[in-house]
Amino acid sequence: MGCGLRKSEVQQKKCDRAIRAALLIQRWYRQYVARLEIRRRCTWNIFQSIEYAGQQDQIKLYNFFGFLMDHFTPASSESKTVTLITHSFIQWERYFCYKSIDVPDSYTGPHLTFPMTFCGVSKLVEAFKHKQQLHARYVLQILGETWRLLRILPNISHLSSCHTKEITICGDLHGQLEDLLLIFYKNGLPSPEKPYVFNGDFVDRGKNSLEILLILFGFLLLYPNDVHLNRGNHEDHIVNLRYGFTKEVLGKYRVHGKKILKLLQKIFSWLPLATVIDHKVLIVHGGISDTTDLNVIARVDRHKVRKTFHFQFIVRNGDAGVPVDFRRRVRSLTHHSSTPSQGPPRRSLHNLHISHQQMNWSVDNELKKRRRLAGFDQSYGERKKPDSDSDPDSEGRLIPSVQMVDLLWSDPMPQNGCIPNEVRGGGCYWGPDVTEEVLGRHNLQLLIRSHECKQDGYEFCHNRRVLTIFSASNYYEVGSNRGAYIRMGADLVPHFVQYQASRTCRELTLRQSVGWTERSALQALRRQLFVHKSDLISAFREFDPNNTGIISPSHWASATESVLKLGLPWRVLRPQLVSSTKNGMVDYQDCKTMKNISDTSLLETMYKNHSNLETIFRIIDTDHSGLISYEEFRQTWKLLSSHLKTEISDDVIANLAQSIDFNKDGSIDINEFMEAFRLVDLSEGILQEIPQ
Amino acid sequence: MAENSKSAEATVLNAKILKKLKGAFQAFDTKSDNTVDIKEIGTIFYSLGFFPTQADLQKFTSEVEDERSGYIHWDRFLPAMTKVLLEDKFPPIADELLLQAFEVLDIEKRGYLKPEELTNYMTKEGEPFTQEEMDEMLTAFTDEEKKHIYYKDVIPHLTLERKM
Numbered sequence: 001m002g003c004g005l006r007k008s009e010v011q012q013k014k015c016d017r018a019i020r021a022a023l024l025i026q027r028w029y030r031q032y033v034a035r036l037e038i039r040r041r042c043t044w045n046i047f048q049s050i051e052y053a054g055q056q057d058q059i060k061l062y063n064f065f066g067f068l069m070d071h072f073t074p075a076s077s078e079s080k081t082v083t084l085i086t087h088s089f090i091q092w093e094r095y096f097c098y099k100s101i102d103v104p105d106s107y108t109g110p111h112l113t114f115p116m117t118f119c120g121v122s123k124l125v126e127a128f129k130h131k132q133q134l135h136a137r138y139v140l141q142i143l144g145e146t147w148r149l150l151r152i153l154p155n156i157s158h159l160s161s162c163h164t165k166e167i168t169i170c171g172d173l174h175g176q177l178e179d180l181l182l183i184f185y186k187n188g189l190p191s192p193e194k195p196y197v198f199n200g201d202f203v204d205r206g207k208n209s210l211e212i213l214l215i216l217f218g219f220l221l222l223y224p225n226d227v228h229l230n231r232g233n234h235e236d237h238i239v240n241l242r243y244g245f246t247k248e249v250l251g252k253y254r255v256h257g258k259k260i261l262k263l264l265q266k267i268f269s270w271l272p273l274a275t276v277i278d279h280k281v282l283i284v285h286g287g288i289s290d291t292t293d294l295n296v297i298a299r300v301d302r303h304k305v306r307k308t309f310h311f312q313f314i315v316r317n318g319d320a321g322v323p324v325d326f327r328r329r330v331r332s333l334t335h336h337s338s339t340p341s342q343g344p345p346r347r348s349l350h351n352l353h354i355s356h357q358q359m360n361w362s363v364d365n366e367l368k369k370r371r372r373l374a375g376f377d378q379s380y381g382e383r384k385k386p387d388s389d390s391d392p393d394s395e396g397r398l399i400p401s402v403q404m405v406d407l408l409w410s411d412p413m414p415q416n417g418c419i420p421n422e423v424r425g426g427g428c429y430w431g432p433d434v435t436e437e438v439l440g441r442h443n444l445q446l447l448i449r450s451h452e453c454k455q456d457g458y459e460f461c462h463n464r465r466v467l468t469i470f471s472a473s474n475y476y477e478v479g480s481n482r483g484a485y486i487r488m489g490a491d492l493v494p495h496f497v498q499y500q501a502s503r504t505c506r507e508l509t510l511r512q513s514v515g516w517t518e519r520s521a522l523q524a525l526r527r528q529l530f531v532h533k534s535d536l537i538s539a540f541r542e543f544d545p546n547n548t549g550i551i552s553p554s555h556w557a558s559a560t561e562s563v564l565k566l567g568l569p570w571r572v573l574r575p576q577l578v579s580s581t582k583n584g585m586v587d588y589q590d591c592k593t594m595k596n597i598s599d600t601s602l603l604e605t606m607y608k609n610h611s612n613l614e615t616i617f618r619i620i621d622t623d624h625s626g627l628i629s630y631e632e633f634r635q636t637w638k639l640l641s642s643h644l645k646t647e648i649s650d651d652v653i654a655n656l657a658q659s660i661d662f663n664k665d666g667s668i669d670i671n672e673f674m675e676a677f678r679l680v681d682l683s684e685g686i687l688q689e690i691p692q
Numbered sequence: 693m694a695e696n697s698k699s700a701e702a703t704v705l706n707a708k709i710l711k712k713l714k715g716a717f718q719a720f721d722t723k724s725d726n727t728v729d730i731k732e733i734g735t736i737f738y739s740l741g742f743f744p745t746q747a748d749l750q751k752f753t754s755e756v757e758d759e760r761s762g763y764i765h766w767d768r769f770l771p772a773m774t775k776v777l778l779e780d781k782f783p784p785i786a787d788e789l790l791l792q793a794f795e796v797l798d799i800e801k802r803g804y805l806k807p808e809e810l811t812n813y814m815t816k817e818g819e820p821f822t823q824e825e826m827d828e829m830l831t832a833f834t835d836e837e838k839k840h841i842y843y844k845d846v847i848p849h850l851t852l853e854r855k856m
Contacts, residue, residue: 021793023818027743028790029829032850034738502836569715 096263098140101256112138114145116221124218125184128177128211136256139214143263146217149224150270156298157228157275159195161490169197169283169486169494171450171458171469172232175206175245178501179473179483180215186497187485190219190227197275199450199469200232200285200408204243206472210252213264231271232285233408233426233451237261269303273407276444280492283448287410287466288438289403289428290418297403305401411452412461412468432462439465448486448494457484457498473500526577528564535563540588549587556586713773716740717766727763742782746819752776787851794843804840 103111109132110123127134134142161167168187173180190196198216203209220227233239240246240261249264250257274284274297282294409427413419416431439447447466453475459468473483484498529536539559543551551559556578557570578586634650716736720728728736734749744752756768776782797813798805807830814821814829821829833846 017796018813019817021796022813023745024785024789024793025797026814026818026821027745028785028850029821029825030734031738031743033825033828034735037735037739 096140096144096259098137098144101135101137101140103135103137107135108132109134110138112141114141116142116145116218118222121215121218121222125181125215128208128215129181133252134214136253136260139210139253139260140256140263142214142217142221143260143267145221147263147267147270149221150267150272151303153270153272154298155273155300155302156294157272158279159197159228159275159277161278161488161492165193165195166487166489166495167195167197167277169199169448169469169488171199171471171483171485172201172453173198173206173212174201174234174472174475175203175209175212175248176472176474176501177206177208177211179471179499180212182473182483182499182501183471183485186499187487190223192223192226195223195226195228197228197283198230199275199283199448200230201234201450202229202232203245204234204240207244207248209245209248228275229271230275230283230285231268231273231408233424235268235271237265237268266303269305271302273297273302273404277488278490278492280444281446281448281488282439282442282444284407285449286406286408286427286451287412287430287449288434288447289406289410289430290434290437292403292406292438294442297407300401300404302404305404409451412449412466414461432465435462435465445492446494453481454484455481457482458486458496467494522573522577525568525573528566529560529577532563536560537588539563544588550585551588553584553586556588709777710770712740713770717769721766726766728769730757730762730764733764737782741784742776743785744782748782787847790847790850791844794847798843803844804835804838804842806840807834810841 110120110127112120112123112134114120124134159167168183170183188194196219202212202216206212216227216229220229234243234245237246246261249261253260274282274294276282276294406427409424410421411424411427411429412435413429413431416433418428418430418434421427421429435447439445445465448469449466450469450471452468452470453472454468454470457470457473460466461468467486469484469486470481471483471485473481475481479500482498482500484496486494486496488494536559539562540551540556541547543555543559553571553574556574560570561567574586578588716739717728719739720732720736730753733753734744734746737744737749737752752772753764756764756772794805795801797809811826811830815823815826830841833841833849835842835845
């Protein structure tokens with residue numbers, strides 16, 4: 001709308017009006033953005049103040065943590081390996097030391113402090129959204145911390161669902177940061193109220209593999225009991241060489257890239273292999289085989305299975321040369337697996353405008369034909385011949401490593417049976433009969449896996465006993481497929497959320513990102529209120545001499561500030577934190593008292609540290625059975641309390657133990673114990689989730 | 693007499709507003725030394741409900757900046773802001789005017805604007821948006837399916853923030 005010369009008066013007027021209109025809109029918009037910025041600042045202040053206030057405790061706990069991890073020798077006979085690991089770990093720690101790396105003043109990216117805080121992870125997410133790069137020093141620091149943590153995690157994580165929160169399960173991400181951000185936007189950030197399972201293949205192909213890893217590790221460090229990472233077949237340095245991750249790291253970090261890659265290699269080998277929910281739902285990246293035995297897998301030294309398992313499968317006519325050719329030919333047809341053809345073959349298939357269904361059919365047919373030609377009717381059992389690539393010091397434990405590879409590389413097939421997965425070069429194809437047998441043997445009801453791209457982001461097979469979940473949208477091309485994730489509650493019924501990252505609107509708007517950070521901040525504040533419940537109630541009582549149970553909002557605000565000392569605008573925050581009665585007053589006693597708990601302040605202290613406590617318990621629980629003896633529990637608690645310099649008598653611990661109703665045989669089920677905290681959380685009226 | 697009552701009124705006004713000003717200022721006082729970065733002045737103004745133009749902001753900033761340091765100290769900020777308040781220099785814009793403004797730009801009265809049209813206005817007329825501001829606005833307000841900006845739906849968002 002250029003205002004040219006010699007326009008009629010009417011037109012000139014129109015022009016002016018347009019300019020004025022534009023100006024007005026601009027001013028409004030800038031004002032809107034500014035208000036959002038203020039909100040963001042307030043949210044930030046909430047987190048910073050909480051974290052600052054709790055920092056002393058956090059640091060003590062963190063040091064105790066580190067002490068335990070570095071020096072704890074379990075009582076069981078496997079202690080030999082643990083001390084060995086500790087020794088080499090200290091050596092490696094020196095090699096990966098980030099301390100000598102200086103961060104120059106010219107660095108404009110985020111600065112991180114440890115222990116990891118919510119602010120830290122938030123900063124990381126924001127920075128990556130704005131295409132910034134994290135300095136090598138911080139990268140090594142995060143990776144170092146992650147490695148330290150992963151070492152104490154079991155091969156198989158056991159989660160229990162509960163009716164107050166749903167578990168979110170995500171599939172392959174393959175370096176596509178937009179998709180991860182979209183998931184966080186739609187679903188919320190990971191937190192104790194919102195546990196996540198990420199089912200492998202975080203890296204390769206997409207160009208933000210490292211950013212995804214750093215974000216996931218950040219959340220893992222922050223909430224180690226509520227974020228679970230399963231290893232995928234791409235979490236492997238040899239695969240990375242081929243599919244882009246190595247290149248990405250070396251390109252982004254020219255000086256320290258190699259060190260970073262080496263540390264990542266260790267981290268990948270230490271990633272857990274599977275997650276089980278309620279002993280009913282198995283989540284693993286690839287799948288299973290007819291020999292899968294979770295008890296065996298649970299005991300494997302997973303970090304020792306060093307090399308990728310490139311097996312030589314046996315052809316009946318015994319010609320060693322045939323397999324190679326065979327594989328090459330099959331690869332060019334297989335559009336849907338991740339191993340073989342990259343770019344060009346996929347694109348050309350897409351351009352042919354063949355429907356997804358048609359392509360599947362033709363590939364399936366081809367594979368069947370070729371299998372028949374090569375005589376692949378033999379059972380899976382023949383595959384288990386020793387191969388030269390296996391780990392030399394595995395001390396005859398080849399079967400476990402085969403099992404591990406099966407978990408990470410296998411694909412389901414429609415026919416019964418179990419045959420080598422020649423397309424991928426690892427793992428097998430397994431049929432519905434194998435699903436029934438393996439699930440039945442382990443008393444499981446559902447297998448959730450990823451590994452294969454699905455047009456709708458998810459797909460059931462094998463009578464809805466196997467579910468594939470894939471979270472990288474537009475995997476082949478823009479518009480090729482949607483991504484999806486699963487939400488699962490205590491009923492263990494999967495609910496799906498699908499999405500497709502749009503190429504034009506990749507960045508989340510200001511408003512959206514403020515919204516999500518705010519929700520997390522408010523949750524953290526609610527937790528603080530719970531933790532200080534008894535002190536708060538005393539403070540409220542001082543404003544309520546007649547014991548009516550009701551006080552004014554401004555009294556509520558003063559009392560809360562006097563206890564929490566966070567310097568926050570409590571009056572503004574109050575409606576988001578507590579419900580009020582009809583005439584605008586606050587009912588501060590609107591909460592059910594906890595029954596059967598003898599000492600509420602002890603419980604509050606424990607709850608304050610519960611996520612760290614849980615992790616410490618898991619360190620003690622060396623055979624990962626979920627049970628520790630009462631004596632071990634008591635000793636751990638004493639250690640912890642002396643570290644925090646608080647006095648906890650044996651009597652109090654004994655009472656607590658009784659009220660939580662431990663098993664008669666003197667062992668404590670960790671899950672039940674932690675569950676007690678979650679139920680307590682729910683029963684607290686003060687913490688009612690105000691609908692957003 | 694009139695003079696006195698006027699200044700008394702001014703003092704009362706200040707007590708309430710002073711708290712608000714202090715709050716807004718402190719939100720950006722990241723170094724905790726009673727200074728804020730100059731670049732945040734606009735945000736502070738908007739958060740208090742004012743609608744200065746970019747030119748207004750520039751003028752204000754140049755008058756209160758601390759010797760080109762890039763920061764403004766509370767001691768200079770406060771009197772300058774008080775003046776702004778008393779003189780009602782940047783009065784708020786009524787919500788209805790916003791709708792009218794969009795309707796002016798929507799020449800064909802279709803009820804929506806196309807992204808190119810809005811971009812043209814926002815980046816070429818008035819006090820032009822930066823590319824970043826434009827991208828952000830389009831991302832936030834463009835209807836995903838039809839790819840148009842239905843301004844009647846957008847306006848509640850813009851005005852809602854104001855009420856918070």
